[in-house]
Amino acid sequence: MAISQSVPPPSADYIRILPELVLTVFGMLVMVIDPLLDEKNSHQALGTISFVGTLVALASTFWIAHSPDYHGTAFWNMVRVDDFSIFFHIVLIAIAAIAILSSFEYLQVQRIRAGEYYGLILFGTVGMCLMSSAIELVLIFIALEISSIATYVLAGFRRRDAASSESSLKYFLLGSFATAFFLYGVAMIFGATGSTNVDAISAALRSGNVPVLAYVATALMFVGLGFKVASAPFHIWTPDVYEGAPAPVVGLMSTGPKAAAFAVLLRIMFEANVPGRFWLIWVSAVLTMTLGNIGALVQGNVKRLLAYSSIAHAGYLLAAFAAHPELGTSAAMFYSAAYAAMNVGAFVIVGHFANAGEKYVALDDYAGLGRRSPVLAATLTFFLMSLIGIPITGGFFAKFYVLTATLKSDLVGLSIILVLNSAIGAYYYLRIIVVMYMREPRGDVPVTRLPVAAALAIAVCVLLTLYLGVFPGRVLDYATESARALVQDNAIRAASSPSVEPTAQ
């Protein structure tokens, strides 16, 4: 950061972070309006304002995507707007929008105050969006903190429930511990390369011999980000936190912060091109998918089951990181989008079905849902099929692209482990479907009518999952384009020294 800071940044820079600004403004608006409204009637109004905020942010992202003038770096090389960051902006803001929609009814049923809740979702999204566009490690750290602190609080919003407080506290303690690791990593890489800028790091690492310190830095940053994406062995917190947190928040935090952390990981791994990443990721990916799947096998609580399943999916996604940078990046991007659509959708249904106090989250409560509420059961089945990875769903192509990437990079061992893991995964998702359709309904579990907002949220998720499953071409092309741009500088280097996996014989 050699640029003189006394000069104000050019006004175009503000447009480059327009989505973040829009979200911030709407977040503050929600906070300001909240005390002016009667608490009983504020849910709808505040929810609508926040939802509009996400729509405007989404629109401004699309506008930036179509105005090449506003691509490029801003604020003294701290932020870079490129196809990569735009892709993640769209995914992240869409996740927030759907989470807000699905919270309309939920907050009323659970008697949760709306103002802070929506405000925190919007502020958290600002942090996540910044994570995907920041190319300055210090800014990445700040963005990470913004998003993390928002989610810590959101996890504890069912404050009448001890489990929720436990969830929040656990998440907070372990999370701050993990971010400290990330910060150590940043410090080390600064020590090794003399910069905290992704481009400068990349240049420094390429120019000369790579100091040992850089390897340590890679490992430390991976620990910090590994916690955020819930990759093994930093995944232990996930089931407890997901179980206690409000269901729409789980939908958000199992996809949003994860996608953002994956974006950071992609930037650090492939744009900064830090050393020693291959085995780190290979081992972590294998551990993550295997432990996630095995854990999910024995769960009797649907939220915990989906928590373990989200760990497994993080593992599949990480597998893409082990592949050739360009292929891996585009596969990981597609996976983030597809996973967001199906997982948020599943959690909206789980949240609706859980009812007041989140009473009905056990697998047994779902017995006979297929008969009692055919539409709800059918959509949940659809999302579960997508999570299994059955064709015509986004989940299928997500796995498909990851597998293609790993196979094209000759990682046969990793591919086989991934395939076997998906087979295990099929079993526990299937259990939910079986319980819904093939067990006798239980009379004491109420099924309430789906409110409009939640129905809309589910419909959007279904359509997106279907779209990604039938016409994945456009999204993938965009991801491929941005991946190419991201790793352009490193492509030649990566091609000349491909990673060779011993198990690949």
Add this chain to the structure above:
Amino acid sequence: MESLSPIILTLVTFIPALGGVLILFIPRRDRDIKLFALVVSLLAFVASLHLPVHLHREPLPFGFEINKVWITSPAIHYHMGIDGISVWLVVLTTFLTPLCVLISWTSIHERVKEFFILLLILETALIGVFTSLDLFLFYFFWEATLIPMALLIGMYGHGRKVYAAVKYFLFTMIGSMFMLAAILWLYAKTGSFQFAEIQDAIRGGHVPGFETASLWLFLGFFIAFAVKVPLFPLHTWLPDAHVEAPTAGSVLLAGVLLKMGTYGLLRFNVGLFPDQARRNAPWIIVLAIIGIIYGALVALVQPNMKKLIAYSSVSHLGFVVLGIFSFTTAGVNGAVFVMLAHGVATGGLFMLAGILYERRHTYEMSEFGGLATPMPKYATFFLVTVLASVGLPLMNGFIGEFLVLTGAFQSRPIYGILAATGVIWSAGYLLWMYQRVFYGTVTHDINKTLPDLNLRERVALAPIAIMALVMGVAPLIWLNAIDPSVQAALANVPQMLNKVVSQ
């Protein structure tokens, strides 16, 4: 009719699914839904008849081709086409589905709407499996058969239906995962999902690393198909699935779903990896022969009628695998013919067993005896179908098994000798079943008043009996179309024993 050629396959494939979607909008009046499902399935059948009638005018090797880009990256095409082998499997599917609708008319009384939607979607997926020429599309339809079938078993079956459905799902799902990995490997190396392009690339030796990988690729496909066939020792899901499935599910399961496996073996394992197929043939034939004999022996001791028929399928499908891996023209022709004959005859047997179940709610043979007296028409239909399944000359079962055995003898006499015992066993268990159920005096009083077949049931069974006879008397109608495609499929298998069909 030239103009129909490019779209006819799409029509045949998607008419049922479209019908299924339309059923969604029909109000829940069961009669309307059943009638509509019947009309849709008959429509698909009539449309599918266009295929065998006009196939000889179509170019080789695949007729009625349609090839459109579906997804650019990866290069997935909507590529369909059929040859003399797949055309009959498509017709078999469309032939059996209306009969399934008829046979389910009264036996399904709960969630009728969902039942027929699932049935029609299943039909589309099954036809798609046989028409796809893009490996990805094939995999897509292959997986698409999984869910409706599992739901049919799990929702409308009886007894341990959930166990059976989950077992069926997991067996096939895990098997097909390996196929997916193999398909993706091929795509990664050739950049194409097109069956013909991959075949050319392999034949021309343009696939890097193929030498070392070919065995694994062969096995990847083989496991997926062997589970479906099912080949000993992967058959354990089949009896469970059959016994618990509703009648229509059993008919399609035995009639068509199992043929997906043998069709896959012939099309992909032999078509893409002829060298490996040749090299691995001995142990596969041994498994097939074990299946033939083991299936027959287990069928012999079954007290449960449906389980007996299920194990007879294991035995009959063993013949198909034996025929394919004998690599003789007679053997492969016979294998394809057995697929069709078994589809008709065993489909018929399951329908008959289902009719009895509807009346008595049991499949235990000890509960019956002397049924020929109260149900003479039923007994007649049953006898015709049993004889077809046994392989009585002039019935359809005979032709296929005879050809397979001819091929097996040409390949190695010991194969033929061992497999031939299977024919004897099958006569044993099927005729013994017939004797126990129909002959003698009526042993249970409740059976004295059992109503005979009604008109609807006769309408459902008559096509089976007619087809069993026609296929037995005039097999050349089928074989004339099958033979050229079989010749083409075998053309690239090394050291082929080129002997002409002895028919």
